[in-house]
Amino acid sequence: MQTFGTFLVSLVAASSALAASIPGTRIGTPAGTTSQRTNSVSIPAIRNPNFRAHGPLAQAKAHRKFGKPLPADLERVLSKIWSSKRDSGSVTASPRQQDTEYLCPVQIGSPAQTLPLDFDTGSSDLWVFSTDTPRSEVNGQTVYDASSSSSAKRLSGATWKISYGDGSSSSGIVYLDTVTVGGLTVSRQAVEAAKQVSSSFSRDTSSSGLLGLAFSSINTVSPNQQKTFFDNAMPHLDAPLFTADLKHNADGRYNFGYIDKSAYTGSISYTPVDNSQGFWGFTATVDGTDVTGIADTGTTLIYLPDSIVTSYYSQVSGARYDSSNAGYIFPCGSSMPDFSFNVGGGGGGGGTVTVPGSYVNFAPTDQTGQTCFGGLQSDSSIGISIFGDIALKAAFVVFDGGNKQLGWAAK
Numbered sequence: 001m002q003t004f005g006t007f008l009v010s011l012v013a014a015s016s017a018l019a020a021s022i023p024g025t026r027i028g029t030p031a032g033t034t035s036q037r038t039n040s041v042s043i044p045a046i047r048n049p050n051f052r053a054h055g056p057l058a059q060a061k062a063h064r065k066f067g068k069p070l071p072a073d074l075e076r077v078l079s080k081i082w083s084s085k086r087d088s089g090s091v092t093a094s095p096r097q098q099d100t101e102y103l104c105p106v107q108i109g110s111p112a113q114t115l116p117l118d119f120d121t122g123s124s125d126l127w128v129f130s131t132d133t134p135r136s137e138v139n140g141q142t143v144y145d146a147s148s149s150s151s152a153k154r155l156s157g158a159t160w161k162i163s164y165g166d167g168s169s170s171s172g173i174v175y176l177d178t179v180t181v182g183g184l185t186v187s188r189q190a191v192e193a194a195k196q197v198s199s200s201f202s203r204d205t206s207s208s209g210l211l212g213l214a215f216s217s218i219n220t221v222s223p224n225q226q227k228t229f230f231d232n233a234m235p236h237l238d239a240p241l242f243t244a245d246l247k248h249n250a251d252g253r254y255n256f257g258y259i260d261k262s263a264y265t266g267s268i269s270y271t272p273v274d275n276s277q278g279f280w281g282f283t284a285t286v287d288g289t290d291v292t293g294i295a296d297t298g299t300t301l302i303y304l305p306d307s308i309v310t311s312y313y314s315q316v317s318g319a320r321y322d323s324s325n326a327g328y329i330f331p332c333g334s335s336m337p338d339f340s341f342n343v344g345g346g347g348g349g350g351g352t353v354t355v356p357g358s359y360v361n362f363a364p365t366d367q368t369g370q371t372c373f374g375g376l377q378s379d380s381s382i383g384i385s386i387f388g389d390i391a392l393k394a395a396f397v398v399f400d401g402g403n404k405q406l407g408w409a410a411k
């Protein structure tokens, strides 16, 4: 069996023998060597340190070299190797405005245009500020220019329109273009260019749009619904999953296709996902009460049933629901209790995620800094419980699209 190293040496030996037999042939004297004779050279044979010897692949090379068909058993082995998935990606998630949102650099088009996007497991549109967005609505954001991308193709007749839980919205037209996240590339990804954005997006000068990571069933492109970046990438990934490792006031990371064992402690507790509404829906247990909600990186706070929220703030002196702030507030100097929930309970006890009390002290309600707004609020006006960034940044979370499950681990 010839390994690459041997192959390289034999190739070099052949050429220098050849050169020696043809007078005057000079194949160049490599740096560092001198030769008394005029028609001979000595070439170092450098072993390729990156080469990994592999029997079947070496067998295949030998058969191909001499034009021989591969034996059936070798064919079977190679087809398994060559069909194996081999893609993955890893990108930094940078917090903005006290962890209000997390932005990741995304490359779009050829040549690449890099835009900071909000990765949102609560929606399924990849939309961007673009040269199609009215100048009056662009406020310093980096915009996507499809006309500068040789790989951009307009998806004729396609439009999109999306509204979010906080009342913000955007809409526009659609291109197919090459999108790369952390080294993972999807060609012909639907890139939704905004022709209109609501004021909260215009004011958000650091974000150029969103990259949806919920299920493609709630993508808003019409008449032909489009797939999310993750859905398009999934068949090529080493594992059909991505992980979210968001942090408090610090850069975190989204990984695609693999689980970084150094990013969490203890074990990962898994729980089934209900994607019937297009979200990463799951059930957790809070103080013995089952809560069904969604894991949503695009929502800043945690929204849970009234009973749980009221019970939590009853532990904090001076905490109250304040209608002028439309939420629970408390004295900023309060020492907030930790907030825990259990995932994957079942017989094995599952795993407990503990949100430090300091995370629940979200932000002052005004410049005086006397009163602070809670990171845990009631879901009664939303109709669905949401485990947003305040909860997610307390854990290492596996979004497993292949097995429709969510994994939670401490970190």
Ligand SMILES: Cc1noc(C)c1CN(C)Cc1cc2n(n1)CCN(c1cc(N)ncn1)C2
Pocket (backbone or CB within 6 Å): 097, 100, 101, 118, 120, 121, 122, 123, 164, 165, 166, 168, 200, 201, 204, 210, 296, 297, 298, 299, 300
């Ligand atoms: C958010 C946010 N909060 O303070 C700032 C600043 C921002 C960003 N900024 C105002 C603009 C904005 C509004 C939204 N986003 N970004 C992200 C998508 N939104 C979601 C996603 C989802 N899964 N669920 C609900 N809404 C609403």
